Every structure is written in C-alpha cells, then in structure tokens.
Amino acid sequence: MYIILFFQIFVMQNSLIGFIGAGNMAYAIISGLINNGIKHNQIKISDTNKALLSLRKTEFNLEVFTDNTKLAIQCNVIVLAVKPQVLSSVCKDLKNKLAINTLIISIAAGVRSRDIERWLGDNQAIVRTMPNMPALLNQGITGLFANKQVSDKQKSLAENILNSVGECLWVNDEGLLDVITAVSGSGPAYFFLMLESMTKVGAALGLDEAVAQKLSIQTALGASIVASSSEDSPQQLRNKVTSKNGTTQAAIESFQDQDFEVIIAHAMRAAFNRANEIGMELGNDK
Numbered sequence: 001m002y003i004i005l006f007f008q009i010f011v012m013q014n015s016l017i018g019f020i021g022a023g024n025m026a027y028a029i030i031s032g033l034i035n036n037g038i039k040h041n042q043i044k045i046s047d048t049n050k051a052l053l054s055l056r057k058t059e060f061n062l063e064v065f066t067d068n069t070k071l072a073i074q075c076n077v078i079v080l081a082v083k084p085q086v087l088s089s090v091c092k093d094l095k096n097k098l099a100i101n102t103l104i105i106s107i108a109a110g111v112r113s114r115d116i117e118r119w120l121g122d123n124q125a126i127v128r129t130m131p132n133m134p135a136l137l138n139q140g141i142t143g144l145f146a147n148k149q150v151s152d153k154q155k156s157l158a159e160n161i162l163n164s165v166g167e168c169l170w171v172n173d174e175g176l177l178d179v180i181t182a183v184s185g186s187g188p189a190y191f192f193l194m195l196e197s198m199t200k201v202g203a204a205l206g207l208d209e210a211v212a213q214k215l216s217i218q219t220a221l222g223a224s225i226v227a228s229s230s231e232d233s234p235q236q237l238r239n240k241v242t243s244k245n246g247t248t249q250a251a252i253e254s255f256q257d258q259d260f261e262v263i264i265a266h267a268m269r270a271a272f273n274r275a276n277e278i279g280m281e282l283g284n285d286k
C-alpha cells in the first residue's frame with residue numbers, strides 16, 4: 001500500500017504537465033495541483049490569449065507559451081482545456097509531433113476519444129474526462145475514460161492529477177461521460193441557478209438581497225454537507241425537514257404541482273443531448 005502511494009507520488013513529482021487553454025477549468029485544476037504540492041516548474045500553460053497568459057503567469061509563477069507545440073513537446077502529460085469547437089485544430093497542429101508515451105487528458109465536453117486519436121495520430125494514450133468547476137476548491141468530481149493505449153501507470157497518473165481537485169470515478173463505457181456531463185459537469189450551474197432564484201424571492205419577500213443570498217448559500221452548503229455525510233437518502237432527509245401540513249410541505253407540493261421532476265429531466269436531457277451533438281458535429285470534422 002505504502003509502496004504504491006510512494007510510487008504514485010514519485011510519478012507525479014516527475015511529471016511535466018502542460019495545459020493547452022488557460023481558461024476557467026485550467027485555472028481550477030492548476031490551483032488544485034499547486035495546493036497539493038506540485039511544483040510551479042512542473043506545470044506549463046499555453047493559450048492564444050496573451051493577456052490571460054500574463055495573468056496566469058502572475059497568479060501561478062509558471063512558464064507560459066503562445067505556441068501549443070512548443071509547450072507540448074516538453075511535457076509528458078498534456079491537458080486539453082480548450083472549448084470543444086477549437087479542439088480539432090489544436091490537435092491537428094500537434095499531429096505526429098508528440099512522443100508516443102505522452103499522456104493526453106481531454107476535459108472537453110462531448111468530444112470523443114476516437115476523434116482526438118484521429119486528429120492527433122493513432123496510438124496516442126488518451127484519457128477523456130469530465131471534471132467540474134468546484135475543482136477550484138478541491139471539491140470537484142471527475143468522470144474518466146481511458147482509451148486502449150493508456151497504460152496502468154498513465155491511468156494512475158491521470159487519476160492522481162484529477163484527484164488533486166476532488167474525487168475520481170472511472171467508466172468503461174465512454175458514452176457515460178455524456179451522462180456525467182449532464183449530472184456533475186454542468187450540475188454546479190443548476191445549483192447556482194437555484195441560489196439565484198432563492199435570493200431573488202427572498203428579497204422580493206422583504207429581506208435585503210445580500211441577506212437572502214447568504215441564507216440561500218449557507219442553506220445549500222448545509223444541505224450538501226448533511227447529504228454527503230448522512231446514511232439517509234436525499235428523500236429521507238427531505239422527509240425530515242417536511243413537517244406534516246407545515247411550510248416545507250406547502251413548498252414541495254408547489255414544486256410537484258409545477259412538475260419539478262419533469263423540469264429537471266428536460267434540462268438534464270438537454271445537456272446530455274448537447275454533449276452528444278457536440279460529439280457528432282466534431283466526429284464529422286475530418
């Protein structure tokens with residue numbers, strides 16, 4: 001056990017991790033890596049946006065590049081952190097320039113590993129992932145899928161990197177990553193929307209907006225902590241808040257009258273379908 005742990009730390013400490021794309025998710029993952037003891041000189045970052053690169057250089061004290069290839073040829077792990085729509089051109093520029101043992105980690109929604117393989121050139125080890133934004137505070141959760149070229153050592157390297165920002169969950173069926181996208185990838189935004197609505201209504205009912213926001217956020221935090229530490233299911237916990245003929249029952253009945261579950265199902269299916277659509281659109285990109 002200790003030998004495996006020591007080996008994993010050794011592999012991480014001897015990796016050079018390059019991020020292509022310096023946006024929100026790169027920021028979140030790099031923050032987690034640095035908080036977990038990865039040295040600044042083990043992370044490099046490239047982006048087309050020079051102003052953003054100079055901000056990242058100030059924030060993290062890392063080497064930055066405007067040329068993705070220059071970054072990629074120096075790293076043994078490359079995290080593809082650009083929008084799905086620019087991923088094919090980013091990969092095609094790297095085609096046949098990477099060492100065969102370079103591990104590619106894609107965080108792009110919808111984009112299938114076989115397309116990334118096709119754009120980069122065959123036989124590249126690719127771990128396709130779906131992290132989420134709470135990675136920023138090491139509270140993320142990431143779904144991962146490995147293509148056939150990924151070795152066990154590379155699997156544990158990818159897992160260690162994403163474990164720096166939260167929990168990891170491997171899937172054998174790549175299609176499930178689109179479901180994970182609809183649940184936890186996009187999920188933080190669903191809860192933020194709920195917070196926005198609760199704040200607005202609290203203010204409309206007479207609270208200061210800042211007070212309504214604080215109450216809403218602390219309530220979400222408290223409910224999440226209880227749900228994640230309790231043996232009870234979310235439904236059982238809900239029942240514990242819902243007094244017979246009380247205020248919560250009135251609210252829950254109103255949600256149910258408005259088909260709350262249908263609203264959630266439509267929204268999550270829309271996210272899932274969009275992930276599929278992105279995969280199909282880019283799958284047609286030669």
Ligand SMILES: NC(=O)C1=CN([C@@H]2O[C@H](COP(=O)(O)OP(=O)(O)OC[C@H]3O[C@@H](n4cnc5c(N)ncnc54)[C@H](OP(=O)(O)O)[C@@H]3O)[C@@H](O)[C@H]2O)C=CC1
Binds near residue numbers: 026047082083
């Ligand atoms: N945001 C989230 O919560 C999550 C996002 N993801 C995935 O992560 C990926 C990144 O998302 P996010 O960080 O939000 O996006 P951002 O737009 O914040 O970051 C992407 C960065 O890539 C830059 N970029 C564009 N073209 C290139 C290029 N050719 N070479 C290098 N850099 C380039 C962009 O510059 P410019 O803005 O100037 O175009 C931008 O700075 C996406 O694929 C998304 O699906 C996954 C899980 C959660």
Ligand SMILES: O=C(O)[C@@H]1CCC=N1
Binds near residue numbers: 109181185186
């Ligand atoms: O909205 C998106 O497409 C990305 C993927 C999951 C979260 N953000």
